[in-house]
Amino acid sequence: MKFSTYLEQIMGVSIYPVISLVLFVAFFTGVIIWIFSIDKKEIEHLENLPLND
Amino acid sequence: MELERFTYDNKLPKLFAIATITWGAIGMLLGVLAAFQLAFPILNFSEYFPHLAFGRLRPVHTNAVIFAFVGNGIFTAVYYSIPRLLKTPMWSKKLGNIHFWGWQSIIVLGALSLLMGMTSGKEYAELEWPIDIMITLIWVVFGINMFGTILTRRERHLYVAIWFFIASWVTVAMLHIVNSMELPINLFKSYSWYAGVQDALVQWWYGHNAVAFFLTTPYLGLMYYFLPKAAERPIYSYKLSIIHFWSLIFLYIWAGPHHLLYTALPEWAQSLGTAFSIMLILPSWGGMLNGLFTLRGAWDKVREDPVLKFFVVAVTAYGMSTFEGPMMSLKNVNAISHYSDWTVAHVHIGALGWNGFLTFGMLYWLIPRLFNTPLHSRKMAGTHFWIGTLGIVLYAIPMYWSAFRSYFMMKAFTPEGQLQYQFMDMVQTIIPFYVLRALGGTIFLIGVVLMIINLWKTAKAGKFVAEEYGEAPALEKKYVSPKGSFWHSVVERKPIMLLVLSLLVVALGGLFELIPTFMVKSNIPTIASVKPYTPLELQGRDIYVREGCYNCHSQMIRPFRYEVARYGEYSKAGEFVYDHPFQWGSKRTGPDLARVGGKYPDSWHFNHMYDPTSMAPGSIMPSYPSLFEKKLDINTTNSKIHAMRKMGVPYAKGYEATANDDLKKQAEAITANLKNDKIEIPADREIIALIAYLQRLGRDIKVTAITAK
Numbered sequence: 001m002k003f004s005t006y007l008e009q010i011m012g013v014s015i016y017p018v019i020s021l022v023l024f025v026a027f028f029t030g031v032i033i034w035i036f037s038i039d040k041k042e043i044e045h046l047e048n049l050p051l052n053d
Numbered sequence: 054m055e056l057e058r059f060t061y062d063n064k065l066p067k068l069f070a071i072a073t074i075t076w077g078a079i080g081m082l083l084g085v086l087a088a089f090q091l092a093f094p095i096l097n098f099s100e101y102f103p104h105l106a107f108g109r110l111r112p113v114h115t116n117a118v119i120f121a122f123v124g125n126g127i128f129t130a131v132y133y134s135i136p137r138l139l140k141t142p143m144w145s146k147k148l149g150n151i152h153f154w155g156w157q158s159i160i161v162l163g164a165l166s167l168l169m170g171m172t173s174g175k176e177y178a179e180l181e182w183p184i185d186i187m188i189t190l191i192w193v194v195f196g197i198n199m200f201g202t203i204l205t206r207r208e209r210h211l212y213v214a215i216w217f218f219i220a221s222w223v224t225v226a227m228l229h230i231v232n233s234m235e236l237p238i239n240l241f242k243s244y245s246w247y248a249g250v251q252d253a254l255v256q257w258w259y260g261h262n263a264v265a266f267f268l269t270t271p272y273l274g275l276m277y278y279f280l281p282k283a284a285e286r287p288i289y290s291y292k293l294s295i296i297h298f299w300s301l302i303f304l305y306i307w308a309g310p311h312h313l314l315y316t317a318l319p320e321w322a323q324s325l326g327t328a329f330s331i332m333l334i335l336p337s338w339g340g341m342l343n344g345l346f347t348l349r350g351a352w353d354k355v356r357e358d359p360v361l362k363f364f365v366v367a368v369t370a371y372g373m374s375t376f377e378g379p380m381m382s383l384k385n386v387n388a389i390s391h392y393s394d395w396t397v398a399h400v401h402i403g404a405l406g407w408n409g410f411l412t413f414g415m416l417y418w419l420i421p422r423l424f425n426t427p428l429h430s431r432k433m434a435g436t437h438f439w440i441g442t443l444g445i446v447l448y449a450i451p452m453y454w455s456a457f458r459s460y461f462m463m464k465a466f467t468p469e470g471q472l473q474y475q476f477m478d479m480v481q482t483i484i485p486f487y488v489l490r491a492l493g494g495t496i497f498l499i500g501v502v503l504m505i506i507n508l509w510k511t512a513k514a515g516k517f518v519a520e521e522y523g524e525a526p527a528l529e530k531k532y533v534s535p536k537g538s539f540w541h542s543v544v545e546r547k548p549i550m551l552l553v554l555s556l557l558v559v560a561l562g563g564l565f566e567l568i569p570t571f572m573v574k575s576n577i578p579t580i581a582s583v584k585p586y587t588p589l590e591l592q593g594r595d596i597y598v599r600e601g602c603y604n605c606h607s608q609m610i611r612p613f614r615y616e617v618a619r620y621g622e623y624s625k626a627g628e629f630v631y632d633h634p635f636q637w638g639s640k641r642t643g644p645d646l647a648r649v650g651g652k653y654p655d656s657w658h659f660n661h662m663y664d665p666t667s668m669a670p671g672s673i674m675p676s677y678p679s680l681f682e683k684k685l686d687i688n689t690t691n692s693k694i695h696a697m698r699k700m701g702v703p704y705a706k707g708y709e710a711t712a713n714d715d716l717k718k719q720a721e722a723i724t725a726n727l728k729n730d731k732i733e734i735p736a737d738r739e740i741i742a743l744i745a746y747l748q749r750l751g752r753d754i755k756v757t758a759i760t761a762k
Contacts, residue, residue: 047291
């Protein structure tokens with residue numbers, strides 16, 4: 001079995017970095033929005049987990 | 054709610070801690086020996102123990118430090134912290150024991166098999182296929198035990214350290230399986246299923262992320278648990294730790310191609326690797342600052358407490374190497390650092406500083422608690438701290454120096470346009486740096502010995518606490534999340550979803566980089582004159598892999614004037630299509646061999662392998678007298694040719710039957726050639742096969758040039 005080179009060439013390869021950048025920025029923005037929306041009490045509970053065992 | 058009582062088991066954390074210390078000391082000792090071998094080749098003991106030559110020893114050192122020392126360090130942290138963070142005992146003691154003893158057997162078998170020359174020839178993934186399967190099974194046992202614990206927890210929220218453990222587990226599983234795809238030809242030997250450029254990309258996607266998801270993310274989990282514990286205050290910013298987690302695992306997986314800059318890897322993949330490496334600075338430094346700022350207002354404690362001292366330097370080393378790494382991923386910087394001692398310095402800032410010091414800090418904190426007694430000597434731990442720091446500095450500086458020195462020497466041309474220095478000139482001038490580096494490593498190891506004494510005495514003075522009691526209410530069955538809570542709160546309460554999401558995030562990078570390189574022909578333009586290896590060359594190649602030649606020799610000429618002038622035409626992707634596994638290497642302690650074929654007569658290689666200094670005065674290469682004694686095992690030829698054809702190498706159908714005839718013919722020809730130079734040797738020795746392979750390297754393209762004329 002040989003699993004390589006099935007396609008002759010890759011069309012518009014420059015789109016790949018762009019897609020990955022867009023994906024990352026979208027994902028990163030999602031995380032940022034979320035962390036600013038977390039309840040303060042919840043954060044306090046979470047960050048004290050290692051200290052309360 | 055009614056409180057439930059339960060116990061935390063301390064036996065497994067203790068066992069894993071002992072294993073961490075033991076393998077750490079052994080792994081570092083082997084590193085020191087390997088370092089001295091580079092300065093004093095006599096320490097290869099070639100005539101007595103061919104098993105200890107640098108090419109075999111170095112993989113044992115790297116595997117021991119990564120998978121035995123750091124691996125057991127991870128498990129110590131997991132088995133101690135997860136039950137306490139989730140208010141429940143580990144799910145299964147039995148699985149825990151299987152995990153512990155299974156992992157230690159893998160380490161012992163791995164070390165022995167590597168010393169015996171059983172290797173797949175891919176860095177940090179050298180172990181052969183039966184051990185690869187064992188690793189997979191034990192990793193699954195570990196995963197079941199970890200998830201069993203998480204699913205039976207009494208604390209709804211998963212602390213960020215646990216996220217890091219989960220992501221590490223799933224990513225390492227994915228990397229290990231994809232990179233270990235190999236076709237066995239017998240119990241001790243297999244071929245990588247991928248070839249050439251594709252093998253290189255998969256290997257460095259794995260290799261880079263072994264650093265990321267074995268040496269970094271689980272240790273970040275360790276930092277997020279033990280640093281707040283030791284400082285007795287919560288982490289500086291929990292929000293930052295969430296950003297740290299997601300952006301780090303998203304970005305890390307893409308960065309692998311930065312190990313292949315200026316090679317025959319397609320340009321677009323190289324650029325992706327660089328871009329993501331630069332972006333990595335942000336989450337990495339976010340994590341470093343989060344660690345350091347946790348100590349704000351507590352710096353007086355750092356002055357007193359050796360545990361915090363170790364943590365501070367560890368986190369600083371993390372920051373340094375995660376800044377250095379992206380810089381080395383810039384193509385112009387990589388031109389200097391690649392193949393040089395700079396990379397070696399870089400990984401040791403990480404391994405000695407980040408992994409080493411974080412582990413030491415954890416042990417100094419943990420052992421007194423496991424034995425319910427104060428640390429035997431704080432002063433001694435403080436001395437260890439200073440000795441260790443000095444060791445790191447003494448290790449790294451000579452390596453940086455040597456890297457720049459070799460770069461400037463290798464690229465120097467005379468006004469007439471000739472290369473100014475021979476490779477050997479450069480080797481000679483950096484030997485003193487090798488000595489200094491070995492001394493740095495020795496000093497670091499002395500610190501570890503101090504720690505062993507200190508912890509031993511601590512354990513002796515106290516009494517082991519096998520179990521600790523805890524109590525907490527059970528989780529409510531029907532949980533209603535508070536109003537206004539967002540999607541992520543759902544994710545972090547659902548560990549399986551967290552697992553799947555982490556896998557998705559890390560799989561993206563693989564999909565975007567690996568699939569096009571595999572599927573699209575134009576990424577690896579074929580060259581008509583590149584032909585499969587002859588049976589004798591194939592056997593010789595396996596000896597090259599067995600002896601770990603790739604640890605010191607590259608087979609990849611970059612398109613620079615000073616490389617082309619020294620080694621010949623730069624390497625093309627199409628030249629490696631039959632290379633299972635690829636042997637591009639990552640370090641040039643010796644010169645590149647991509648086009649060594651035909652450069653010297655057979656007799657040169659014969660003498661050089663017997664005593665390198667006879668042909669290359671001043672050489673630090675080990676000698677290989679055993680190759681002149683051992684008969685080549687030609688019983689494997691049949692299955693090797695068969696396996697190669699299965700993977701797409703175009704040997705004619707039924708060639709297996711006659712392959713050994715061709716092999717003998719070629720061996721006779723080389724022996725006859727040697728006889729002309731007054732060298733008598735039977736044609737059935739291993740050295741003949743190795744000469745055949747070396748004389749083939751890079752010849753295919755030379756043929757084209759001649760035909761074109």
